[in-house]
Amino acid sequence: MNRHSAHRAASRTRDSLRSLLVFVVTLAVLAGAVWGGWTIMRRGGLAALRGTLTGETNGSGDAGGNPVTVAVHGAAPQSLDIRTDASSAVEQALIGNVYETLVGRDQNNRAMPGLAASWDVSADGLTYTFRLRSGMRFSNGDVLDAQDVVRSLQRTVSDRYAGASDLTGLASVSNPDAATVTVTLLSPDAALPWRLSGRAGIVYDLDAQTDYAAAALGSGPFTVSGFSPGSSLTLERDGAYWNRDGRAASPSVTLRYYDDGAAAADAVTRGEADAATDVPAASLDALRGAGATPAQGDSTRKVLLGFNARADSIFSEVRLRQGMRYVIDRQRIIDANGAAAALGGPIPSLDPGYEDLTGLYPHDTAKAHALLDYFGYRYRLRLVYPASLGTQVGDLVAGSMRDFGYDVTVSAVDDATWREQVTERHEFDLTIFPMDASHDVTELASPDFFLGYTDSVAEGLAAAVRASADEAAYETNLRALGRRLSENAIADFLYVERPWSASRAGVTGMPLNRTDVFLPLAGLARA
Known part of the structure; x- marks a missing residue:
């Protein structure tokens, strides 16, 4: 090979290497573009791409x-x-x-659209169909659709997440398409939408690797x-x-x-x-x-004066319970508290079935005498309550009874002692106790509740509440149950808490209720 032939061969070799290098670089760029596009589509599709292009970051x-x-x-x-x-x-x-729920909750404690834009229920109350909003995604960009809802509900039940107790009536849950979730129940539950506005309705990104103890990933x-x-x-x-x-x-x-x-x-x-x-x-x-x-604001935190209504207690007699409700000066307690309102019955204004029952047993010593004089005042009453409620409420309750003529011993004890003495051994005549939860009135009607109150009518109304197939029947049955429990004086409903919040000048949008x-x-x- 002469000198010119060798030069041409070397040149061809350099050109081939240059072409190969260009090809490799081009292939890498294309691969990166494909990978990036696939990642964007997997983590939110075009919506995530728009966020990247417009500077809308997480x-x-x-x-x-x-x-x-x-x-x-x-x-x-x-x-x-x-x-x-x-x-x-x-x-x-x-x-x-951080976390959103299938159904939302407004400031009046009512269910409202959340991740589901709407829902309807079958006539028998056993099937709920939820229609989801469009364009939803988690904060990491992953798409949120009906499959995530179904898997979250199933995981909450199977792994006994907090809130699983609100899903015990679930028979099945499915997603016929990406925007629809169908929930089938074993028995009617008219409160299901409200339950799905809490922990039970949280939708998780189960595809993400999250250290839940130190991080929170929601939508x-x-x-x-x-x-x-x-x-x-x-x-x-x-x-x-x-x-x-x-x-x-x-x-x-x-x-x-x-x-x-x-x-x-x-x-x-x-x-x-x-x-x-x-x-x-x-x-x-x-x-x-x-x-x-x-x-x-308003709350569902209620404080009650409960009567031991077991058969061996003097308060098994309904007229004694009713008379004692006339004895207690609830307004004095409310005024001293400064963050409370009259209750009248077991259902507060933020719960379904609320009815203003404050007129049933106003503080009236004349009416109290009409009911109680027959029984006399020979009883030495035992008032036992948790010290965590403070001394003020116990002193004022005991003061009303002493002013009327009763001999009352008051014991403010730690929570553990209260549970053992009152809820387990039933060694009390009266007790002051809180009920903080929402939608909890049926607990009072249960014969297993620690007050020992038994009433077949109330139990029947509670059963009707649980069997309600729609919201209207649910509220009607709740209202009837609340009135029955108040009229029969299972307890004196001392007050519902109305907590104060405070905001500095220029601050707006502070929530008030619950x-x-x-x-x-x-x-x-x-x-």
């Missing part, structure tokens, strides 16, 4: 607003694992903020950006939240927890917090003096 983005700090009076979450942590603290912080308007167990939790706005109309008004909300309500109020007066939940009435003047605005268990913060803002 962070707070550039939507404006100012950070807000809320002083929360109550126990702080010790874990973020809402599946296994049954405390109200983690539910309060995460539902409606809500916030993500968790900081968590100090037992102390604080910071929510950060998800700038790519699927529901544009529901995006958070604040870039972040920090929840700081206080065991003492006065300390939470002080944080607001000192400017360390922008708002506070469940502050005591004694702090209201100081809050107003600092320019904050107190506001009162904030001990439900604190949706997307609308909270500070000017």
Whole structure:
């Protein structure tokens, strides 16, 4: 081979290597594009792509607003694992903020559209059909559809997540298509939509690898950006939240927890917090003096004076129970409390079946004498109640009875002692106790309830409540049950709590009702 032939051969070799290099680089670029496109489609499709192109990230983005700090009076979450942590603290912080539920819940404790835009129920009350919204996704970009709902409901039941007790009547759940979920029940449950607005209705991204104890992955308007167990939790706005109309008004909300309500109020007066939940009435003047605005909300936290109605107790006699209701000066208790309202019956205004029954047994010593004089005042009554309720309510209840002529011994005991002495051994005549839950009136009608009240009519009404096939029948039966229990004086319904919150000037959107268990913060803002 001559010199020119060798040069041409070398040139051809260099050209071949250059072509090969170009081919390899091109192939790599194309592979990256395909991989990126596949990932985008898997994690939210074109909606996620739009978020990438327009700068809508999972962070707070550039939507404006100012950070807000809320002083929360109550126990702080010790874990973020809402599946296994049954405390109200983690539910309060995460539902409606990080996690969303199949059915939503409004500030009046009523079911409303959530991830499901609508639903209907069959005439027999056994089949619910939920129709989902479109375009939903989790905060990591994964699409949320009917399959996620079905798997979440099934997993909640099979793995006994907190809230599984609300799904014991489930027969089957299926998704005939990506936008529809069908739930079939073993027996009617007219409260199912409301139950699905709580833990039982949380929809999880079960494809994601999540350390639930330290992180929370949901489809809500916030993500968790900081968590100090037992102390604080910071929510950060998800700038790519699927529901544009529901995006958070604040870039972040920090929840700081206080065991003492006065300390939470002080944080607001000192400017360390922008708002506070469940502050005591004694702090209201100081809050107003600092320019904050107190506001009162409603709750389902009820406080009752229960009568031992077992056969061997004097309060097995209905006229004694009714007469004692006339004896108790409930308004005096409410005024002293400062954060309470008259109740009258077992169902508060935020629950279905509510009826104003405050006129049934007003404080009236003349009517009390008409019922009680026949029995005399030879009884020495034992009032036993949990010291955690404070001494004020016990002193005022005992004071009403002593003013009327009864000899009363009062024992304020720790919670464990109260459960053993009152609920297990039934060694009491009267007891003061809280009932905090919503939709709990049927518990009082059960002959297994610790008060020992037996009434076939009330038991029949409770059965009718459980068998109600639709919301209208459910409310009607609840109302009848509530009236029966109040008329028969299973207890004296002392009050329902009406907690105070407070907000500094410029703060808007602070929730008011049932904030001990439900604190949706997307609308909270500070000017």
